[in-house]
Amino acid sequence: MSQNNKKETSAVRKVLGFLGANSVPVMFILICAVCIPISGFSPAYLLNEIVTRMGRNVFLILSLLIPIMAGMGVNFGMTLGAMAGEIALIFVTDWQIWGIPGVVLAMIISIPLSIALGLLCGKILNMAKGREMVTSYIISYFINGVYQLVVLYMMGSIIPIKHSTIRLPRGYGIRNTVSLLSMRQSIDNLLAIRVAGVKIPVLTFLIIALMCLVIVWFRRTKLGQDMRAVGQDMEVARDAGINVERTRIISIVISTVLAGFGMIIYLQNMGNMPTYSAHSQIGMFCIAALLVGGASVDRASIGNVFLGVILFHLMFIVAPSAGGKITGDTMIGEYFRVFVSYGVITVALVMYETKKRRAKASLGEQLRAAQQEGE
Amino acid sequence: MNAPLLELKNIKKDFFGNQVLTDINLTLNEGEVLGLVGENGAGKSTLMKILFGMNVIRDTGGYGGDVLLNGQKVNFASPFDALAAGIGMVHQEFSLIPGFSATENILLNREPQKKSVVSEVFGQRLNTLDRSAMRKGASDAIEKMGVEIDGEMVINDMPVGHKQFTEIARELSKEQLKLLILDEPTAVLTEREAAALLDSIRGMSSRGIAVIFITHRLQEILNVCDKVVVMRDGEIVKDVAAQETNVTEITRWMVGRSVNAAAASHREPPESDTVMSIRRLWVDMPGETVRDVSLDVRRGEILGIGGLAGQGKLGIPNGVMGLYQAGGTVTFEGKEIPLNAPRKCLDSQLAFVSEDRRGVGLLLDESLEWNIAFPAMQIQDKFLKPLLGGLIKWRDEKAIADVTKRYIDELQIRCTSSRQKAKELSGGNQQKVCLAKAFALEPQFLFVSEPTRGIDVGAKALVLEALKKFNRESGVTIVMISSELEELRQICDRIAIVSGGRIAGILPATDSSEDFGALMVSQVV
Ligand SMILES: Nc1ncnc2c1ncn2[C@@H]1O[C@H](COP(=O)(O)OP(=O)(O)OP(=O)(O)O)[C@@H](O)[C@H]1O
Ligand SMILES: [Mg+2]
Numbered sequence: 001m002s003q004n005n006k007k008e009t010s011a012v013r014k015v016l017g018f019l020g021a022n023s024v025p026v027m028f029i030l031i032c033a034v035c036i037p038i039s040g041f042s043p044a045y046l047l048n049e050i051v052t053r054m055g056r057n058v059f060l061i062l063s064l065l066i067p068i069m070a071g072m073g074v075n076f077g078m079t080l081g082a083m084a085g086e087i088a089l090i091f092v093t094d095w096q097i098w099g100i101p102g103v104v105l106a107m108i109i110s111i112p113l114s115i116a117l118g119l120l121c122g123k124i125l126n127m128a129k130g131r132e133m134v135t136s137y138i139i140s141y142f143i144n145g146v147y148q149l150v151v152l153y154m155m156g157s158i159i160p161i162k163h164s165t166i167r168l169p170r171g172y173g174i175r176n177t178v179s180l181l182s183m184r185q186s187i188d189n190l191l192a193i194r195v196a197g198v199k200i201p202v203l204t205f206l207i208i209a210l211m212c213l214v215i216v217w218f219r220r221t222k223l224g225q226d227m228r229a230v231g232q233d234m235e236v237a238r239d240a241g242i243n244v245e246r247t248r249i250i251s252i253v254i255s256t257v258l259a260g261f262g263m264i265i266y267l268q269n270m271g272n273m274p275t276y277s278a279h280s281q282i283g284m285f286c287i288a289a290l291l292v293g294g295a296s297v298d299r300a301s302i303g304n305v306f307l308g309v310i311l312f313h314l315m316f317i318v319a320p321s322a323g324g325k326i327t328g329d330t331m332i333g334e335y336f337r338v339f340v341s342y343g344v345i346t347v348a349l350v351m352y353e354t355k356k357r358r359a360k361a362s363l364g365e366q367l368r369a370a371q372q373e374g375e
Numbered sequence: 376m377n378a379p380l381l382e383l384k385n386i387k388k389d390f391f392g393n394q395v396l397t398d399i400n401l402t403l404n405e406g407e408v409l410g411l412v413g414e415n416g417a418g419k420s421t422l423m424k425i426l427f428g429m430n431v432i433r434d435t436g437g438y439g440g441d442v443l444l445n446g447q448k449v450n451f452a453s454p455f456d457a458l459a460a461g462i463g464m465v466h467q468e469f470s471l472i473p474g475f476s477a478t479e480n481i482l483l484n485r486e487p488q489k490k491s492v493v494s495e496v497f498g499q500r501l502n503t504l505d506r507s508a509m510r511k512g513a514s515d516a517i518e519k520m521g522v523e524i525d526g527e528m529v530i531n532d533m534p535v536g537h538k539q540f541t542e543i544a545r546e547l548s549k550e551q552l553k554l555l556i557l558d559e560p561t562a563v564l565t566e567r568e569a570a571a572l573l574d575s576i577r578g579m580s581s582r583g584i585a586v587i588f589i590t591h592r593l594q595e596i597l598n599v600c601d602k603v604v605v606m607r608d609g610e611i612v613k614d615v616a617a618q619e620t621n622v623t624e625i626t627r628w629m630v631g632r633s634v635n636a637a638a639a640s641h642r643e644p645p646e647s648d649t650v651m652s653i654r655r656l657w658v659d660m661p662g663e664t665v666r667d668v669s670l671d672v673r674r675g676e677i678l679g680i681g682g683l684a685g686q687g688k689l690g691i692p693n694g695v696m697g698l699y700q701a702g703g704t705v706t707f708e709g710k711e712i713p714l715n716a717p718r719k720c721l722d723s724q725l726a727f728v729s730e731d732r733r734g735v736g737l738l739l740d741e742s743l744e745w746n747i748a749f750p751a752m753q754i755q756d757k758f759l760k761p762l763l764g765g766l767i768k769w770r771d772e773k774a775i776a777d778v779t780k781r782y783i784d785e786l787q788i789r790c791t792s793s794r795q796k797a798k799e800l801s802g803g804n805q806q807k808v809c810l811a812k813a814f815a816l817e818p819q820f821l822f823v824s825e826p827t828r829g830i831d832v833g834a835k836a837l838v839l840e841a842l843k844k845f846n847r848e849s850g851v852t853i854v855m856i857s858s859e860l861e862e863l864r865q866i867c868d869r870i871a872i873v874s875g876g877r878i879a880g881i882l883p884a885t886d887s888s889e890d891f892g893a894l895m896v897s898q899v900v
Contacts, residue, residue, distance in 0.1 A: 222488055223500040229483060232474045239470050240484040241455055368657055368702050 024348050025294040028311040035315065038322040046317065048198050053313040054306070055188060055204040056269040060262030061286045061305045062211055063255050067132075068300045069224070070251035071231025074290065076136035077121045077252045079283040081259025083147045084113035086278060088260070089267060090151070090174060094161050098182040100190065103268055110260035117143060118256035122249030129234070133297075140283060151275060174275050184271035204265065211258075212302050227251055231298070281338070288312060288341040291348035315340070378446030380405050380585050381426075381554060387439035388421055388432070388609075390799070393791050395421050396609045399440070403554070406583045408576060410596035410617065413606030414629055414831040415803025416789035419589050420467065422606075423556050426587075427464045428457040461553035463546030465560055467802050467829075469538050471530045477537075478513035478526040481545045487512060516548035519582075520575040522568075534662035534685055536568040543572070547579070554585045559802065561590055562829055565684035565858075573599045591803075591831050593622045605629055630833035642868070650674040650852050651820060656703035657876075658687070658694030665690035665701075666876030672820075672854060677846050679867035679884065680856045683895050687876040688856050689730060692822035696720050696727040707820065721750070726818035728809050730825040730856075736809040739798035743790060746797050746808055747782060748775040751815045782811035786841055787834065802829045810838065814845060821845070824856045839866050860891055874898040 019026055036046070060078070067075040088109035092102045121139050128135040155161050156172030166178050188201035218224045229237040230247045238244045263282070267273050290300060293308020319340070323329075379402045386399040396418045403409055413419050424431060425438050428451025432438055441448050444460055451457045454464070471480050479486075486509055488502035513526045517540075524537050524544070533541070539560055546555055557576075561569040569592075576586050576599050590596060596603055597617055605613040605628040613628045651672040658665035665687040672678050682688040694701035697717035705712050713719050720727075729736050738746055751757040758775045759768040779793040786807040790800055797808060806829050813821055826842065827835045843866045846853050857863050863870050864884045871881040872891060875898035882890055 217503070220503045220506075221494075221500065222486060222502050222504060225479070225486060225504055226484070226500070229472050229475065232472045236470050236472050237484075239454070242484050 022294050023351055024292060024344075025307060025311060028292050028315060032311060032314050032318060035318040035322040038325055039318040040325070041318060041321065044197050046314065049317050050310055050314060051198055051200060052269070054309050055201045055208070056266050057286070057289065057309050057313070058208050058305060059211060059265050060259060060282065061290050061309060062208070062215065062302070063258035063262050064286060064290055065215060065300050065302070065305070066218070066227070066251050066254045066258075068295070068298065069219070069231055070227040070248055071234075071298065072125060072132040072248060072251060073297045074287045074295075074300075075125075075132055075252070075255065076140045076283045076287075077118065077125070077255050078259035078262075078286065079136075079140035079279055080117035080121055080143050081110075081114045081256035082263040082279040082282050083143060084110045084117055084256065085260040085263030085267070086273060086275070087113055087147075087151070089180065089264060089273060090155065090161075090166065090178060090275075093166060093178055093180060093182065094163050096163070096182070099186045100183075102183040103186055103264060106264050107261050110264065111257055114256040114260040115253055118253035119249060121256065122252035125252065126245045126248055137283075144280065147279075148276065176275055178273045178275055180267060180270070180272055183268050185269055187265065188269055204269075207265070215302060223247070223250065281341070284341050284345070285312075288344040288348075292344055297349070312344075378443070379403060380407075380445060382443040382446070383422075383426075383440065384443065385440040386422065386425060386442070388418075388425060390435050390791075394609060396425075396438075399609075399611055401604060401611065401614070403585050403587070405553070405585055406580045407602070408580050408586045408588060408600045410600035410603045411587055411589045411606065412591070412593060412596060412603065412625060412629060414833055415807075415829075416801040417606040417629075417831075418609040419606055420558055420801060423464065423558055423587065423589070426457070427462060427556060428452065428454050430454075458549065459551070461549075461551045462556065463549055463552050463554070464556040465539075465542045465546060465558065467558045467562075469542060471538060471541060473531045474529060476527050476529050477517075477524055477533075477541045477544070478509055480530060480541055481513040481516055481526075481548050482509050483545070485549070512548055513544065516544040519547050519578065520544050521578055522571045522575060532661065535563045536565060536684070539563060540568075540572075543575070552584055554587070555579060556587045556589075558589045559591065559829060560588075561592060561595060568684075569595065591829065593625050593832065596625070597622065607631060626832050629831065647674040647676070651705065651707045653691075653695065654704045654706075656691065656694055656701060656705065658690040658699050658701040660687075660690040660693050660699040663687050663690040663693070664876050665694055665873075668703075668873070668876070668878055670871060670878055670881075672852060675846070675850055675852055676868045677843070677853045677855060677866055679863035679870035680854060680873060681858070681860050681863050681870055681891065681895070682873035682879075684858055686873050686895075688858075688873040689824060690876070691873070692727055692824050692854065692856060693729070696725065696822060698727075698729070721816075724819040726813045726816045726821045728813045728821070728823040728826060730828060736812075737797050737805055740796060742794045742796055743783070743788070743800075743808060744775050744779045744793045747779045747811045747815050750812055751817070755816065757815075778815055779811075782814060786811055787837060803831055803834065806830055807834075807838065810841070814841075817849065818851060820852045820854075822854050822856070825858065826855065827857070827859070827862060835862070842866060860888065864888075 060082070063078045063081065064074060067073070067077060085106070088106040091109060092106040097105055121136065124139055125132050125135055150159070152173045155174050156167050161167055161174070166175055167173065168175055187207070188204050191202040193200050193202055226237070226242050226247050229240070229242060230244050234244050263279070266282075267278065289308040289312040290304060291308070292312045293304035293306070295301070295304035295308070381401075381403040383399055383401040386396055388396040399422060411419050426442060430453065443449070449460060451460070472483065475483070487505040488499075489505045490502055494501040510526060517524055517526060520540060520543055522540050524540050528537070530538060530541065543557070543560065546552060561572060564572060573595060576588060579586055588596070588600060600617045603613070603615055603617050603620060603625060604611055605625060607629060649671045653668060653670045656665055656668040662685055668687075668691060680688045680691060690699065693699045694714070695705050697715050697720055701714045703714070705714065707723055707725065710723070712723055738749070741749070748758050752759060752770070756768070758771045758778070760771045761768055776793055782788070783790065783793060788800070788804050788807045788811070790804065797805060800808065806826075810823070810826060813823070823842065827838055830838055839862065842853060842855065845851055855863065855867060867884045869881055870884050870891065872879045872894040874895055877898055879894040879897045882894070
């Protein structure tokens with residue numbers, strides 16, 4: 001082999017290696033690249049949409065990072081936090097506290113609820129080590145039942161709800177949709193600026209940036225280090241005197257509290273709250289977005305969050321329209337949404353496994369190449 | 376007069392009626408190095424577990440007698456109490472976080488921290504780690520040990536020896552350390568690493584740290600220890616100064632008879648066809664990379680594979696058996712066997728006793744019977760009785776018990792019954808179970824990797840003899856990998872030496888040690 005040729009092959013190998021290691025995001029970039037021209041949306045429109053959705057979703061997805069660090073996988077515990085956020089919003093709406101104070105108060109109210117739910121979830125997950133993803137999914141179903149019981153039957157009967165606008169006509173229970181007009185986009189609009197026709201919710205982004213800094217800082221704390229240790233080997237961590245169970249519970253509690261905040265940010269942007277379905281798929285979408293961004297079950301970074309939000313939502317915007325143009329059926333969009341998120345999670349998990357195997361194989365490739373060069 | 380650092384008085388321990396330790400009395404002074412030797416199952420590890428306050432001891436009914444530290448009676452409720460009292464222990468198995476660097480592991484849960492406003496409010500666990508102080512603390516500990524290891528290297532990427540040193544550095548980094556217990560630390564080390572470890576033990580003792588050192592390599596004891604304590608069947612049979620004794624004497628005390636290294640009885644190597652042929656094999660096994668190996672194994676022989684640690688000898692069986700990523704061609708009985716598919720190998724009547732008994736060798740929570748018979752049942756449908764015309768297969772409990780019993784006798788596995796759990800056996804006896812498991816498979820071809828690791832001097836000959844008998848009586852071709860050349864020369868017909876990931880040469884076992892030595896260093900990378 002000539003020197004030149006060898007260099008080229010190693011460059012090619014590097015590129016292939018990079019693509020292999022990031023196969024999930026690469027696949028989505030390709031899908032988007034194909035769909036964007038077909039969909040016919042203008043770049044300005046797309047940019048606007050993406051910025052809005054980033055402001056809406058990033059905080060929620062950030063709440064997934066800490067449990068991953070503690071080795072508890074992509075975890076549906078956040079769904080519980082989302083419910084806590086919703087309950088807090090119902091109260092604040094009923095009390096007619098408007099604008100930013102309303103949002104802040106909702107966040108404060110959500111904290112004790114999130115903590116309680118997080119403790120419960122963490123305790124149960126400690127009994128199901130190694131099966132956290134599935135178990136947390138089931139817990140989220142169970143708590144959803146409790147949520148319905150509380151919101152549909154107890155609110156207005158046992159728990160005082162004053163305003164009939166959010167009560168069901170029968171006198172108790174909360175309506176299917178709660179209007180959050182009183183605080184709609186109150187965070188987003190404060191300090192918002194327009195750049196070339198794109199509205200940028202500066203305050204929301206500042207909050208997100210602050211949260212990212214907190215996460216970076218958290219990784220460097222003793223607790224963060226303990227979580228990483230627990231995530232990698234519980235037995236060794238325990239032998240070193242780290243309280244494994246407690247550490248895991250704390251990671252879930254942090255996740256639920258952040259998810260509660262995230263859900264409030266999400267809903268204030270939407271402007272109304274589908275009382276019984278807002279949380280039901282949010283976990284799925286957040287996890288899918290994170291995985292699309294290149295995260296795996298045991299490794300996720302802030303970069304994965306941002307990349308994931310952009311790619312996942314870009315695809316949601318353009319793919320249905322592109323699909324509609326191709327098939328002539330506009331309903332395809334909605335099927336697409338759910339289908340794709342479940343699909344993404346499955347594909348990403350499978351790819352994660354193959355990637356692990358491939359990483360092993362690549363070292364072997366080098367050995368084989370070295371053997372050939374030795375000739 | 377000053378009380379000695381450590382005093383054990385009439386220590387007794389039984390595991391549910393099975394008396395393991397009887398009336399152990401022992402004293403140890405500051406800076407003294409004590410060598411603890413004894414047969415497999417003599418009770419060495421158990422005694423150390425008592426000293427270190429480990430949970431197994433309390434969960435199995437505690438112990439009798441007194442442990443005195445500096446003349447004060449102590450009774451540790453957990454290893455953390457023992458640590459606080461200045462006792463450190465390096466166990467037979469590693470206890471490290473795989474994805475952490477050496478530094479992070481050395482200071483695990485004892486990281487130097489910086490306070491901040493947040494931590495003042497929300498508690499200590501929100502202190503940030505002081506990375507530069509961590510680096511310094513770790514490198515100090517590494518320096519104390521007197522061995523070069525890279526503090527930033529992640530455990531996963533380390534050769535075994537460095538992992539062992541990381542563990543020791545972790546104990547050394549503890550300020551209050553007064554007594555360090557090392558349970559067979561040299562078993563996984565290369566000769567050079569072992570020598571470095573002995574040096575660092577001397578260093579510790581000169582700094583006033585007392586060391587209890589357990590090993591089956593008796594020469595090491597004589598090289599480094601001040602006194603030797605010999606245990607047999609849970610009793611101390613001898614407690615002497617190391618200068619006053621020698622290996623032969625210690626061996627005799629250990630086993631209660633004199634042991635002669637089994638005379639190498641050589642036969643004419645069988646002139647036969649090739650049963651396995653390996654061509655251009657590469658294996659990606661961390662620390663044991665195989666680069667380019669071609670090798671023919673003759674039917675019915677015992678082929679030894681030797682070489683220095685880290686040169687790739689362990690990679691060969693692991694690669695062929697599909698446990699690590701491998702390439703090249705391997706043909707067995709004229710048929711090519713697919714690499715990277717362990718099950719296929721087992722189906723084609725190959726068996727492997729791994730050097731990693733905890734990782735792939737044993738089901739620790741299962742009984743001996745299950746450990747020995749399970750693979751044979753799983754792979755070859757042995758020990759199964761057809762019922763209802765073969766519709767259901769039923770486990771043949773009696774056959775399982777019989778075969779287990781046979782190997783317990785043959786290998787003299789020390790246990791209370793064939794139903795005992797594997798994790799309740801001593802380290803050396805676990806190793807024997809791994810061998811029995813492979814024998815029960817009755818394969819046509821057997822790889823054994825480091826078969827005598829952790830086995831005492833007396834039982835070594837027994838294990839080697841069992842391998843030889845298996846080869847002669849059942850006609851099984853055996854490839855044995857070992858770092859001890861003498862052991863290979865005792866039972867092998869030919870010995871291949873691996874150096875730098877390649878076969879440096881194959882010699883008849885009768886050739887001189889010098890010839891083998893020269894081959895070992897020929898291509899070292
Ligand atoms: N948890 C346990 N339950 C029951 N018996 C046990 C348990 N742990 C150890 N034993 C028994 O105690 C005896 C002594 O074991 P120990 O591990 O102390 O031996 P050892 O001297 O360290 O041997 P080796 O050199 O093989 O490591 C053995 O017979 C073993 O079967
Ligand atoms: Mg032992």
